[in-house]
Amino acid sequence: MVHMNQGQGETSYAHNSSIQGVIDKAKFDSFYVPVYGPSGEELREIIQDEGSFSIRDMRVYDATTDMDSMLFIPSSFVNYLRAIFEPIIVEHFGEVMDEFVRIAERRWSLEGSMQDERARNPRAMLAV
Numbered sequence: 282m283v284h285m286n287q288g289q290g291e292t293s294y295a296h297n298s299s300i301q302g303v304i305d306k307a308k309f310d311s312f313y314v315p316v317y318g319p320s321g322e323e324l325r326e327i328i329q330d331e332g333s334f335s336i337r338d339m340r341v342y343d344a345t346t347d348m349d350s351m352l353f354i355p356s357s358f359v360n361y362l363r364a365i366f367e368p369i370i371v372e373h374f375g376e377v378m379d380e381f382v383r384i385a386e387r388r389w390s391l392e393g394s395m396q397d398e399r400a401r402n403p404r405a406m407l408a409v
Contacts, residue, residue, distance in 0.1 A: 303380050312373055355389035
């Protein structure tokens with residue numbers, strides 16, 4: 282992904298010429314998608330408080346320790362991101378999804394970069 286990072290690092294907008302010119306910097310600076318990943322306990326509490334489901338067994342997947350790198354291939358992951366965020370990205374930036382997917386897949390194809398990104402941003406997942 283591309284981040285602001287105060288102009289530092291390989292994912293910085295300032296140092297990522299592949300995304301410059303595709304996405305206007307002012308639009309990039311104003312883009313924010315509030316994503317919150319609850320802890321396993323918070324998720325359990327939310328489900329119990331809501332009351333529509335009962336939990337028989339809950340296992341929290343820790344991407345930093347349970348990761349099987351064969352399951353997280355860049356093309357699959359960027360398609361996952363596209364499925365979730367395309368309407369939001371297109372509304373804010375216009376028709377840039379094909380270029381976004383191409384750049385993200387190329388970036389995550391670098392040896393270990395995807396595993397590093399996932400380890401910095403763990404997610405709790407639950408099947409009900």
